[in-house]
Amino acid sequence: MSGMRTSKIGTIWFVIFVAGLAALPFINDSRSFLILMTQICIFAVFAMSYDILLGFTGIVSFGHCMFFGIGAYTSGVMLDRLDASIGTLLLSVLVGVLLSALLSYIVGMLSLRLKSHFYAMLTLAFSGLLLVLAEKWRSLTNGNDGFTFPIPSVMKDRTVLYFTALAVMVVMFLLLRRFTQSPVGRVLLAIRENEQRTESLGYEIVHYKVFATVVAGMAASISGSLYVLTLRFVNTTVFGMDMTLNALLMTIIGGVGTLFGAIIGASIIEWAHHGLSELAKFHPIFERWIIFFGLLYIVVVLLFPAGIVGTLRLWWLKRRGRRLEQSLQADSNAIRKEGAG
Amino acid sequence: MTLLQVRGIETHIGQYHILQGVTFEVVPGEITVLLGRNGAGKTTTLRSIMGLNPVSKGEISFQGERVEALPTHRISRQGIGYVPEDQGIFPDLTVGETMRIAMRLNDDHTKARLEWVLELFPDLHKFWGRKSGLLSGGQKQMLAISRAYVNDNRLLLIDEPSKGLAPIMVEKLMLAIEQMKAKTTVLLVEQNFMMASRIGHRYYLMDEGRIVSEGMMAELQQDEATRRKYLGIA
Numbered sequence: 149m150s151g152m153r154t155s156k157i158g159t160i161w162f163v164i165f166v167a168g169l170a171a172l173p174f175i176n177d178s179r180s181f182l183i184l185m186t187q188i189c190i191f192a193v194f195a196m197s198y199d200i201l202l203g204f205t206g207i208v209s210f211g212h213c214m215f216f217g218i219g220a221y222t223s224g225v226m227l228d229r230l231d232a233s234i235g236t237l238l239l240s241v242l243v244g245v246l247l248s249a250l251l252s253y254i255v256g257m258l259s260l261r262l263k264s265h266f267y268a269m270l271t272l273a274f275s276g277l278l279l280v281l282a283e284k285w286r287s288l289t290n291g292n293d294g295f296t297f298p299i300p301s302v303m304k305d306r307t308v309l310y311f312t313a314l315a316v317m318v319v320m321f322l323l324l325r326r327f328t329q330s331p332v333g334r335v336l337l338a339i340r341e342n343e344q345r346t347e348s349l350g351y352e353i354v355h356y357k358v359f360a361t362v363v364a365g366m367a368a369s370i371s372g373s374l375y376v377l378t379l380r381f382v383n384t385t386v387f388g389m390d391m392t393l394n395a396l397l398m399t400i401i402g403g404v405g406t407l408f409g410a411i412i413g414a415s416i417i418e419w420a421h422h423g424l425s426e427l428a429k430f431h432p433i434f435e436r437w438i439i440f441f442g443l444l445y446i447v448v449v450l451l452f453p454a455g456i457v458g459t460l461r462l463w464w465l466k467r468r469g470r471r472l473e474q475s476l477q478a479d480s481n482a483i484r485k486e487g488a489g
Numbered sequence: 490m491t492l493l494q495v496r497g498i499e500t501h502i503g504q505y506h507i508l509q510g511v512t513f514e515v516v517p518g519e520i521t522v523l524l525g526r527n528g529a530g531k532t533t534t535l536r537s538i539m540g541l542n543p544v545s546k547g548e549i550s551f552q553g554e555r556v557e558a559l560p561t562h563r564i565s566r567q568g569i570g571y572v573p574e575d576q577g578i579f580p581d582l583t584v585g586e587t588m589r590i591a592m593r594l595n596d597d598h599t600k601a602r603l604e605w606v607l608e609l610f611p612d613l614h615k616f617w618g619r620k621s622g623l624l625s626g627g628q629k630q631m632l633a634i635s636r637a638y639v640n641d642n643r644l645l646l647i648d649e650p651s652k653g654l655a656p657i658m659v660e661k662l663m664l665a666i667e668q669m670k671a672k673t674t675v676l677l678v679e680q681n682f683m684m685a686s687r688i689g690h691r692y693y694l695m696d697e698g699r700i701v702s703e704g705m706m707a708e709l710q711q712d713e714a715t716r717r718k719y720l721g722i723a
Contacts, residue, residue: 334586338579344541345577349636350565350593465620 162408166318173307182306183378188411188418189313190374193320194391195398195410197367202396203405204328205360206340207260208268211275213391215252215365217282219244219372224382225288228297237300237377244369252365256358267361279387294383303377313374317411320367325407327363336360340405368395401448403455412456420444492517492644492674493538498547498557500530500537507533509698510547515644520666520675522685522706524720525695531678532574534695535646538676539571540564552643566593570637574648574678576629580622584613584632587621591636598641605672606635609665627658634662638669645669648678663688682720686710694719 172185194216201207222244223237230236251274259270282289289295303309327333338346339353347353376382385391394417402413424437434440452459493515500508508530515521523531536542538549540561549557556564565571579587592599607614610631616624621632630650637645647666651659659681666675667688679685685692685706692709694702702715709715716722 331589334582334590337582338587338590341579341581342577344561345573345579346590347561348539348541348565348571348573348577349591350562350640352560352562 166314169314170311173310177307179306182310184418184422186306186310186313186378187375188415189310189317190371190378191394191398191418192317192411192414193371193374194368195395195402195414196320196324196407197364197371198392198395199399199402199404199407199410200324200328200360200364200367202399203407203409204333204340205336205357206343207357207361208265209271209361209364210268210389210392211271211273212364212368212395213387213389214271214275214278215248215368216372216375216391216395217275217278217386218248218251219369219374220376220382220386221282221289221372222247222369223373224295224297224376227299228295232298232300234300234302237303237373241370241373244373245366248365248369249362252361253358256361257354260354260357260361275387275389275392279384282384282387289382289384292384294381296381297376299377299380309378313378316370316374320370321407321411324363324367328407332356332359397445399455401445401452401455403452403458403461406455406457406461409455409457416444416448416456490517491515492552493676494548494550495534495538496548496550498534498537498544498549500533500542500544502533502542507542507698508537508544511695511698511700512547513693513700513703515674515676516691517643517674518670519690520670520677520688521691521693522689523676523678523693523695524680524682524685524709526720527680529695530698531695532648533698535571535573535648535676535678538564538646539569568641568643570640570642570645570673572630572633572637572645572647572650574652576633578621578624578629578632581620583618583620584624585617587632587636588613588639591639593640599639602639602641602672606638609668610635627654627661630654630658630662631665634665634669638673642673645673645675646678647675649680650677651679651681651684659684682716682722 169185173182197215198209198212201209201212219241223240226236226240226243255270255274256267259266283291303312328336335346335351335356338349339351339356343353372386375386398413398417399410400413401416402411403409420441421437424434424440427434428437448456454462491514495514496512497510498508499506499510511530511534513521523534525531533542537544540556540559544557547557548555551564551567551569554567556567559567582590588603592603612628613631613635616628621629624632634647634650637647650662650666654662663684666677669675670688677685677689686709689706692704692706693700694709694715696719701719702709
């Protein structure tokens with residue numbers, strides 16, 4: 149009963165949160181603010197996809213950006229080479245998702261039979277490979293310089309783009325939450341907590357791990373497609389290590405294994421990035437904003453060791469735990485009495 | 490007809506030669522107990538049967554089929570349930586979620602086994618929605634045993650269920666294992682000789698990775714010299 153009540157309260161808070169985000173363009177319609185909020189929604193999807201790996205399956209990836217990059221380049225190239233219609237955009241998202249699913253399946257099958265750090269290393273190698281491919285295949289990608297491309301006219305409106313990103317973020321959150329709460333998701337949690345015990349229960353863990361990487365890869369690809377839509381430009385930075393590190397930090401700062409934490413993590417990092425860059429106008433020290441960025445990470449990790457959402461959740465569980473402990477003590481007393489009787 | 494036959498298995502962990510030719514068998518419907526001091530190789534024997542520590546030599550047959558080369562999940566699906574020494578619970582999952590993961594099938598037979606085990610351990614029913622990490626030590630052990638039992642496993646490997654538990658809880662668990670005997674066969678690793686001798690039929694005594702003595706439990710109860718030599722108890 150208390151679990152159901154907690155879930156109901158969580159749903160109400162989530163609805164309020166989404167309603168608040170949906171109301172933002174009507175409160176502040178400045179272009180830069182809308183761009184920032186759109187980026188937050190997009191990176192939240194990317195961070196949630198990383199959380200499926202790290203938080204729900206215990207897999208570390210150093211090359212998660214490759215799926216982001218695949219989505220980005222697929223949409224960029226298709227909108228550039230075909231036509232800038234909604235149909236092409238949707239088709240490009242689908243193609244990106246399928247390519248990412250295929251690649252994540254291959255990488256997963258090659259490495260996840262071994263220890264998880266092989267997956268980390270292999271993803272790093274594959275993302276490096278795709279980066280080189282994007283640099284060298286100039287006829288398609290224009291190398292490091294990248295290329296601009298047209299987008300569907302309806303998406304040129306920043307408000308429409310923001311609402312699209314918001315809708316995608318909400319839908320992805322609900323889908324991924326459904327996934328993590330499904331029987332497969334529960335097995336993934338069991339794998340994260342104790343791989344050998346899960347295997348002893350008769351589960352072939354490599355299949356579940358590969359499934360998780362495919363889901364994460366597909367979600368990352370969608371965020372990549374949306375990302376280049378906001379820029380109307382794509383270059384090789386989408387395959388950069390920075391992208392993966394950002395997803396990792398967003399997930400850790402928000403709270404690993406919480407999904408919602410990824411949204412909070414993305415918001416904090418994008419706001420900090422934007423805010424610190426803006427401060428450079430007032431004082432030259434903020435031109436070295438990356439130093440302050442590092443300090444921010446340290447402060448957040450010190451204050452919230454399990455991430456912001458994770459620490460709040462632990463605090464809540466501790467509060468509940470105290471009550472449970474009292475009831476546990478009562479139960480244990482009853483057992484002792486029963487034994488003595 | 491034996492249910493499990495272990496013949497001359499040798500297991501290495503890193504550079505250490507832990508099992509040095511272990512041979513024993515488990516008869517259906519009995520509780521077979523592996524006894525021995527710390528470091529004798531009891532846990533490694535169970536882990537080798539489950540494929541968690543692969544054997545480098547020897548044979549393991551379950552219901553007449555060789556299993557030593559199979560991966561752990563396939564050994565489990567052959568009908569062997571495993572309760573590890575550290576219980577291996579999933580702290581973030583509730584009791585209900587753990588049991589649902591453990592139930593590979595959702596048929597009437599599995600549901601009936603679940604019902605039976607919940608009657609055996611009413612605490613699990615009571616704390617169905619509680620995170621496993623918040624359970625007491627005894628309740629965690631109940632959960633670990635139930636998780637292994639709920640599928641139609643013909644053999645349960647149970648590693649030191651009494652470890653770290655209060656005597657009253659040990660008593661409860663031993664009674665429960667005894668009741669399970671009617672439905673499944675048990676291979677039990679136990680250091681608590683008093684408890685093991687009460688419920689065990691057959692024993693194998695291990696020392697330095699080998700079986701050094703075997704027989705019916707009643708015989709060991711009479712054999713003070715062997716008990717003193719290998720278990721350090723009179």
